[in-house]
Amino acid sequence: MSDDGVVTTTEVEIFGATYVLRSGQDPEYLKTLAGEVDRRMRELADHIHQVDPGRLAILVALNLADELSRNREHYDGERGEIEARVTEITERLAGGSA
Numbered sequence: 001m002s003d004d005g006v007v008t009t010t011e012v013e014i015f016g017a018t019y020v021l022r023s024g025q026d027p028e029y030l031k032t033l034a035g036e037v038d039r040r041m042r043e044l045a046d047h048i049h050q051v052d053p054g055r056l057a058i059l060v061a062l063n064l065a066d067e068l069s070r071n072r073e074h075y076d077g078e079r080g081e082i083e084a085r086v087t088e089i090t091e092r093l094a095g096g097s098a
Contacts, residue, residue, distance in 0.1 A: 015041045015053055040064070 010027040012019050012034035021030055040060045045051060048059075 014038045015045075015056070017053075037064075 005024060007022055007024050008027055010021045010023065010030045012021060012031055014034050014037050019034070023030060037057075037060060040063065041053075041056050044056055044059055044063075048056070051059075
């Protein structure tokens with residue numbers, strides 16, 4: 001949601017259909033997200049012919065969910081490594097100041 005809490009209406013187009021979104025998000029951000037979904041649907045449609053747009057949207061959603069899950073796993077792994085490194089450095093500094 002935007003910092004000021006104002007709900008706005010934003011019109012976006014995805015795969016030839018127009019959607020009106022009511023959100024507290026920045027309209028340009030919503031348009032960027034819609035553009036990404038549109039791009040992915042069109043890209044997938046180029047490879048899978050005669051697919052219902054609803055099924056295509058589900059495939060895109062599954063691909064996005066997979067990317068999100070993989071990114072979260074990567075982030076969690078990186079965060080764990082950083083926390084371990086900070087602990088190691090902190091212990092070294094504490095040991096060196098005695």
